[in-house]
Amino acid sequence: MRFLFYTHSLVSDWNHGNAHFLRGIMRDLLRRGHRAEALEPADSWSRENLERDQGAAAVEGFHRAFPDLVSRRYGPDFDHEAALDQADVVIVHEWTDPALVARIGRARRNGGRFSLLFHDTHHRAVSAEGDIAGLTLEDYDAVLAFGETLRERYLAAGWGSHVFTWHEAADDALFHPMPEVEKEGDLVWIGNWGDDERSAEILEFLVRPARALKLRTAVRGVRYPAHALQALDEAGIAHGGWIANAEVPRAFARHRVTMHIPRRPYVEALPGIPTIRVFEALASGIPLVSAPWNDAEHLFRPGTDYLVARDGAEMERCLSAILADRDLAEGLSAAGLETIRARHTCRHRVDELMAVLAARGTFDVREKLAPKEAAE
Numbered sequence: 001m002r003f004l005f006y007t008h009s010l011v012s013d014w015n016h017g018n019a020h021f022l023r024g025i026m027r028d029l030l031r032r033g034h035r036a037e038a039l040e041p042a043d044s045w046s047r048e049n050l051e052r053d054q055g056a057a058a059v060e061g062f063h064r065a066f067p068d069l070v071s072r073r074y075g076p077d078f079d080h081e082a083a084l085d086q087a088d089v090v091i092v093h094e095w096t097d098p099a100l101v102a103r104i105g106r107a108r109r110n111g112g113r114f115s116l117l118f119h120d121t122h123h124r125a126v127s128a129e130g131d132i133a134g135l136t137l138e139d140y141d142a143v144l145a146f147g148e149t150l151r152e153r154y155l156a157a158g159w160g161s162h163v164f165t166w167h168e169a170a171d172d173a174l175f176h177p178m179p180e181v182e183k184e185g186d187l188v189w190i191g192n193w194g195d196d197e198r199s200a201e202i203l204e205f206l207v208r209p210a211r212a213l214k215l216r217t218a219v220r221g222v223r224y225p226a227h228a229l230q231a232l233d234e235a236g237i238a239h240g241g242w243i244a245n246a247e248v249p250r251a252f253a254r255h256r257v258t259m260h261i262p263r264r265p266y267v268e269a270l271p272g273i274p275t276i277r278v279f280e281a282l283a284s285g286i287p288l289v290s291a292p293w294n295d296a297e298h299l300f301r302p303g304t305d306y307l308v309a310r311d312g313a314e315m316e317r318c319l320s321a322i323l324a325d326r327d328l329a330e331g332l333s334a335a336g337l338e339t340i341r342a343r344h345t346c347r348h349r350v351d352e353l354m355a356v357l358a359a360r361g362t363f364d365v366r367e368k369l370a371p372k373e374a375a376e
Contacts, residue, residue: 001368003029003036004087004114006104008095010038010071011062013245014050015192015222017168017276018093018121020245024171024346025353026069032350032370038071039083041097053222053242065246081107087114088365089357091144094120098135105139115361118160121146121168123265125153132159142360144353147273148297164356167299168276169344170283174249177285177337181253185216186323188255188286190248190277192221193228197263203231205261205291205309209316211235215323220251252284256329257322259315260290260306272296279344282306282336287329289318299344305336 005022013019026036040047050058074080080100084090084107092104101118108116118140125132137143143160145151146168154163189206193199210217211234219232220243232239243251252258258281266273271294278300281288288306295302302308307322309315322329354373357365 001034001088001365002086003034003089003091004083005036005038006090006092006096006100007038007040007071008093009040009044009046010069011040011059012044012047012050014046014053014058014242015194016046018095019046020171020276020280021121021168021346021349022093023066023069023245024169024174025350027066027171027173028346028350030068036070038069039074039078040071042073042075049222050242058242058244061244061246065244080104084108084112084114088368089115089117089361091117091119092140094118094122094124094132094135098131102136105136108141109139113362113364115357115365116140117142117144117356117360119144119146119166120150120154123263123270125150125157126265126269129157133157135159141362142356144356147270149270149272153270162360164352165297166349166352166356167273167297167344168279169346169349170276170279170340172283172340172345172347174246175280175283176249177333178249178253179285181250183256184254185218186213186256187215187217187319188220188251188258189217189261190220190243190251190258191261191275193223193225194263197265198261199228201261201264201291202228204312205259205315207231207235207237208312209319210237212316213320213323215319218251218255220248248280249284252281252286255286257287257289257319259319260288260293262291262293267293272299274299278306279340283340283345285333285337287322287332288336289315289322291315300339301335304332305339306332 007022029036118137137160143154143163144166148165151163151165154160217237220240222242260278290306290308307318309318
């Protein structure tokens with residue numbers, strides 16, 4: 001089948017974590033013999049910032065890392081109806097311009113034979129509710145929400161009558177253990193500063209424990225203001241700026257432990273939704289310590305797949321224990337990797353996508369589903 005993904009950007013992962021997941025989904029679809037293509041706006045803020053920050057080499061790096069992935073850029077004169085006419089399945093990300101979201105829906109209503117899904121992977125349903133409420137989704141066959149609490153919010157608000165939970169996951173063709181890589185540091189954290197959604201948490205769970213333990217610590221990510229960079233520098237933490245997601249598995253492999261610091265909107269209003277970095281870190285086999293979040297959907301086994309630190313002092317104790325106890329570190333690595341491989345790879349999510357299409361897809365799509373895919 002022919003899958004068409006409207007995304008903010010496939011090429012750029014500058015402060016744009018959904019690109020990680022979409023690349024893995026598209027690669028698995030291609031491995032299964034389907035066709036997959038992305039469409040992204042010519043003026044996407046992520047790509048503009050990437051090119052301003054890193055230059056054209058970053059875009060070239062994407063094409064080297066993912067030579068099989070295709071993304072076309074569209075502007076005001078792009079013929080969306082012609083592109084839609086060639087597709088069997090169209091998945092529209094929630095960062096897509098609202099007018100275009102409605103236009104794609106009209107194409108489906110006016111005889112489009114493609115299955116049309118809306119995909120939400122952000123907290124705007126609670127932090128900017130009006131943005132989502134203003135979208136025209138009645139012509140969409142289903143909504144894919146990346147957490148059960150988000151799915152329930154869609155249903156309660158009447159934003160879609162057929163809403164499915166579709167968590168993010170790790171592309172384990174990219175994220176896997178690299179035991180041959182020599183350890184160069186103790187702690188690595190890969191995360192963006194963001195809109196002050198976890199600034200206090202970064203100081204409490206990362207900066208102060210790393211400074212107290214005198215850890216060889218590296219931070220990679222963007223949008224760090226001057227005062228944050230100063231705090232990292234004073235703690236002896238190296239800040240390396242943006243890192244291409246394709247390079248993250250090796251960055252994990254060069255360090256002995258990492259951490260998860262959730263954004264406040266997820267902790268307070270959308271429990272059960274971790275960042276994609278949790279999936280990717282565990283898939284890479286690096287021990288993980290997490291700041292508090294409620295795994296309401298039992299995606300993982302807290303205390304077994306990773307340790308949980310309730311505050312900065314406990315984070316310090318957890319990091320110290322992992323770095324001092326090889327058996328503890330290896331046990332966490334093995335358990336986390338086991339859970340990812342059993343439940344949380346992009347292969348699993350493509351299976352789930354096929355099940356949604358079997359339930360809500362057009363007649364043409366259901367006819368084209370392979371027997372195995374249609375049965376799942």
